[in-house]
Structure formats: C-alpha cells, structure tokens
Amino acid sequence: MGAGDRVVNAVRVLPEERSAELATPELAFGAARAALLAAAGGDATTFPVVVGHAHERANRFTVKSASTPEVAGVKVGTYWPGNADVPRHNSTILLLDGGTGRLAAVVEAGAANALRTAAADAVAVDALSREDSRTLAIFGAGHQALHECVAVARVRRLERIAVVARGGGEEFVSALRARGLPAELDTPESACASDVVVTATTARAPLFDARWLRPGAHVSSMGSDARGKQELPPELLATATLFCDLPEQSREIGEFQHAPADARVTALGHVLSGAAPGRRSPEEITAFDSSGLAVQDLHLALALLAADRGSG
C-alpha cells in the first residue's frame, strides 16, 4: 500500500467484511423504520436517481442521494451480472459531515443492502398485513427473496411459505428450511391464496393473476426499481389500497409506474407515524411497493456505524 493508504481522523471507513458482520435483521428493521418515517416526514429530501453503467453496459450502477435533518449522503449501488465468485450486487454509502460538508464516513454495505431491502418489506408487512397472517408466498428464489422470507418471519408467525420459482426452487426451499422456515414449492395460483404475497424478482410483466388473491391479503413488490420493471397485475393496482416508501419515486421507477394515474398512494411513513390510516378492514387488500430510498441507506449506514462503535 502507498503512503496514503491510511485512515485519518476525519473519515470513518467501514469495510464490507465488518458491515456484513454487524448487519442483522434487527438492525436493518430499526434503520428501515426510522428511514421510512423520515422519508414521509417532510424533513427529508430525496434527489433524482441516476442510473449509470460501466463501459461494459451490462454492468450497472445507481446513484441515490438524500438529506434529512440528521444526515446527508449518497449511495452507490452496483450490479455486475457476470460476477461469479463474488456478489453481483454491491453498495457503498457516503455520509457527509453536516457541519462542513466534508466526507465523514464511507460504509461498504453489500451484504447489509439485502437486509435493508428486506427490512422495508418487514416494516410494511408489520404495519399493513393482518395480524393473524400465517402464510407467505414468495415469488423469486434469489438472494433477495431469501432475506425477504427471513425478515417477514420476524414479524408474523409463519406456518407455511409457498415458494414460486422459475428455477432453483428446490435449493431455495432447502435454504429456507435450513433456517427453520416452513417452505415448500407451490404453483403461482395456489401460492396466491397466502395471507402475505411478496415478489422479489426482476420481472418485466405481472407474475400472477389478481383474481388469485384472497380478501385480506397483503402484497409487497420488492423487485421493481427501474423503468419497465413490473411484478404486479394492473388490476390489483386499480383495486388494492396502495402504500409505498416514497410516492414520487415509486411512480417514477417503482411498481407504481403501472398504477392508475388517479390512484391514491400513501407513504408508509405516514402510517407508521399515525398521520394516515393503514389497513382499514380485514377484507381489504393492501399493496406495498418498495422502490428503495437513499434515506434508507443513510439510516442503515448510521446504524452500522453506531453498532461498530458500540462493539469496538
């Protein structure tokens, strides 16, 4: 290493290896809840998302930035689909010193990022699904889908997880069972009879028929984070009660780019703060879209840095 490869007082660096150790579903849940409250609170400002790519155009990165009274910063998320022996997704969060604008901390949060996204889902399921929800359908069998199941299982006592996968379903079921979760493969139609339905895919067309859902279901769309992505049937968006992390971003790059223009969309933070109602009846179908907020990343970084200090 050169003479400059050292950390000086001003900047804290939390490398991937350390943030992966510190990131737990509990930590991510607390950070997600705080972020969703801040995002809805009017004190947070979220700036436009930039979608970039490396010279090899399939290797993409997104740049998200935000500020709140507590913190301002930037998250760079990367997706290198050809990565074989290393994760395809990575994430770096920069926090700025509020007093001077200078770089305050660099947090690598690749592993933590999957927990962050799943935690937003868990906050939504906790706030919006029926308390007596016992069954979960998961569309998708990737890394993110696994974290979604773990996070939802923390907030609802699951008796069955119906897995809908286009491939790799058996290994996925095994991975869930190894974590003590009651998973089994299912068909889309049968799975949609679950109390909670979570989609965590890269789909560009609806994954199921809205008529397969039961009254009182809650649906979380976790995969739609760019123009053209779509997981939910339009009929659902026209009839369900709609919630999301940030309405303007969800309408721009999230699942609700496909929602009717006049549909009312409530920021989940308003439900958490009590400013808006959540579910209003046991029969209502609620749908939550997570487009992924920079404020979540900033709160995640703050929580990781606090945990690091606490254990250091």
Added chain:
Amino acid sequence: MGAGDRVVNAVRVLPEERSAELATPELAFGAARAALLAAAGGDATTFPVVVGHAHERANRFTVKSASTPEVAGVKVGTYWPGNADVPRHNSTILLLDGGTGRLAAVVEAGAANALRTAAADAVAVDALSREDSRTLAIFGAGHQALHECVAVARVRRLERIAVVARGGGEEFVSALRARGLPAELDTPESACASDVVVTATTARAPLFDARWLRPGAHVSSMGSDARGKQELPPELLATATLFCDLPEQSREIGEFQHAPADARVTALGHVLSGAAPGRRSPEEITAFDSSGLAVQDLHLALALLAADRGSG
C-alpha cells in the same frame, strides 16, 4: 476508533491531507488532458448531474458520475458557504472496480479539485489561445481564480495579469505577486484588452461587454456550473468560435445554456485529438466553457492514486 475503522485490502483510501500533498498543477494538467480526450472520444459516458442539498438548503452538493473503458465512478462535490475555518468546497471521488463493481478507491480531493478545474482551463488556453499571448485578465478574486492564474501561467509566458475584482482585489494581487506573477488591479474594460480572459466567478449576469475584447482573444468561462449562472455576454457567444468540455452538459448547466441554439460547439477533446480544428486564424475570438466533468474527476483520482503508489 471502532473495530471497523481500518482499511482492508480491497479499498484504497486517499485522505485529503495526502491528496493535497500529491496534487500539483502538472499532475492536474495531465489528468485534465486525458479526461478531455476521453470525454470527446465516444468511449466515455457521462450521466446526469444531480444537484442536492443538506437540510440547511444553502449547503449544497453535486453528484457526477461517468464511465470510460478505463474506469467508472462518482464524484461528490460539496459547497458549504458558511464554512469559516475549513474550506467551503470539498470533493470525494469513488472509483469502482471494473471487474466486480465493488468499491476500489475513495479519494478525497478538496484541494486537488481547484487544480483540476484550473487545469482544464490551462489545457484550453494551451490549445486555443494564440501562442504569443502575453496578457491575462482574470475576473474573480477567489481561491479558484488564483489557481486559474497559476495554471495559465504554466502554458503562456505572461507579462501582465489584469485583476478585476469586486472586493478583496488587493489581497488577491498580493497573493499572485507572492507567487511571482505580474498582477495588478484593472477595470473591466481595460482588462478585456488582454490576450486571454478568464472568468472564475459565481456571476448570474455577463461580467463585461463583448465589444471590449480585442481580435484574437481567447476567453475561458470557468464559473458557470449550474442553471442560471452566466459570466459571458450573449453577443460573444453569437460571434466567437465555441469550445467546451462536453457540449450536452455545457448547454444544460454550463455557460452555453446562454449560447444560440444553432451555435456550433466543439468538444475540446476533438481539438486535442486532431479530429476538429481549434483556432483557425490569429484574429478569431475563441471561447471555452468548462462545466466540469466527472471524467475529469475520475482521471484526477487515478493520477493521485498513481502518484501515491509512486511515492509510497
């Protein structure tokens, strides 16, 4: 420091104190030239610029990102106008590993950033001004203006620097003289008789009358980097031969947002590569606009990291 405050193999961190030591006008000139060539070469992609702010809205940050065959990354520039004992401008550059997308390096480049901007000007003056240019007018008396004078003095044998300042001009002249530069205060009209005119201000209206310029002059606008900023008279933009770092960005947030829609604007990199002509006669007036490119930041970071390795 917590247990995570350490640098692991994967990420190189170049803190401000070290990059400030390594940054020289020579290093910045080489990096700027390479970046301007890359930006014009068609192999570089520059993504939209995000202008954000902290909770205190006067504290602003910009996020710029780009990729080339060599490198991809993000620069976060901050401007905290109320900073008293620390610089108001700071800069952090993130480089991504081309092979995996993971964070490869974090370079703090606050002091280096002023050299980077001035170096683009020096490359432009070197390429576009008459070889026999001997006099420079500088509009502005700030930190950036000082670096502009130093950088231009490296590429043209200056016999006089005419300083046009709204305040603080005496100290600025003293600072230039302390560096061996032949500076004196001047009026806008008299200063505009110089061979090279550089504007480095935060102006939102033209700083001089186009008729004050002499045939054969070269003008560099260094201050316009946001919508509404303006340093040059529109009559100049309608008659001079126009060059800039990146035409689409200059028209969006640079000085050439005020250029006639049908004006031809040439990327300086095309002049450097020989693909486009630069100055075509000794009487022609040339104008260069620097809107500031992420590719410049990425090349600056690469040069700083290389210098650090070389000296480490």
